Amino acid sequence: MEFFEKVFRFLMGEGVEKHMIFGTSSAIVGLLIVILDCAYFLVKKKSLLFLSYRGFRAIFVIVIWGFGAGLVGLIGGAINILQENLQACIVVGIGWPAIFPRIIESASSREETQVATKEE
């Protein structure tokens, strides 16, 4: 258990607790938002998040949405592309699918590259 804690601390770097709190908060906000959207869907037959809640798949969609928000919050906070505050939690909860490509882009940003040569 201690080993996994060390691995987790290594991955998250400085401020691991803060990233975890932000990730968990993002997951909770994400869950609340998707549940609200599900309720809206049941009443209005339309999803504001453009999701579909039909039968048991609705539970899967809700869980995955919350899980995605939590993970994007955790990684986004750890690589400093998100400010870890309540506003950011709400933004992640509503729009994590849009933020996720930004995280990937940030990790493999297009910068100028120096070509290596062979010493003579």
Added chain:
Amino acid sequence: MKISSVILGRRDFYSNEEIIDFTKKSKNYNPEEENTHNAEALMIFQTSNQQTWLVSTNERLYCILDDIRNDEPNINWSVAKERLTAEGQVTIEINARDKSGKTGLVDIGPEHKNWLFSKGLFKEKNIDNSIRQLIKNKML
């Protein structure tokens, strides 16, 4: 180390001291004449994946590219003291110019042209003078 680097399986950049020590791997390094203890390194280019260093020993100037996507840095080229200095002066021609907002290009002599440098690393002193000073400090 950044989490993005961990996710992508990349190593850390070599430190200043490690880069200086890496010059020993050059096929032109001469342990009898050169001494890395007095060597000095100057970083000229820096991105999230790459750092380019110029390392001056008492005998040679080395250009080393540290790309964290590769297992270890690469020695791009090296120039002997005789081609850099003469009569107590730095004689090699060094020319720098703009390339984009953040980067420029520097020519170090007639054989090593168009090397990228980060303007942000040379806000206080221009790159031409920094390279000249590096050579002067270690070879003259």
